[in-house]
Amino acid sequence: MAMFGILGKRKEKAMPDRRCRHIFAMLSDYLNGELSLKNCRDLERHLKGCPYCIANLESLKNTVELCRCYQVLEIPPPSKKVRDALLLALR
Numbered sequence: 001m002a003m004f005g006i007l008g009k010r011k012e013k014a015m016p017d018r019r020c021r022h023i024f025a026m027l028s029d030y031l032n033g034e035l036s037l038k039n040c041r042d043l044e045r046h047l048k049g050c051p052y053c054i055a056n057l058e059s060l061k062n063t064v065e066l067c068r069c070y071q072v073l074e075i076p077p078p079s080k081k082v083r084d085a086l087l088l089a090l091r
């Protein structure tokens with residue numbers, strides 16, 4: 001990761017600009033499908049030419065998927081009563 005810091009200093013153009021911060025603010029709405037059509041088009045047009053924002057989108061996507069996984073894991077197992085009933089039924 002330290003390498004990226006060094007590269008960033010040398011390549012000023014690769015640094016995120018104000019536009020990127022604006023895009024970043026819209027990314028979560030975009031992933032939720034809550035972005036207006038106009039903003040959505042702006043965002044997608046920007047993404048085509050901006051590896052920095054594409055990387056942000058990818059990491060956000062991963063976060064969203066991780067959250068979904070945790071939600072699945074948090075579903076409680078069937079209660080003892082239900083399990084006993086199931087075991088009886090399976091006998």
Ligand SMILES: [Zn+2]
Binds near residue numbers: 019
């Ligand atoms: Zn950008």
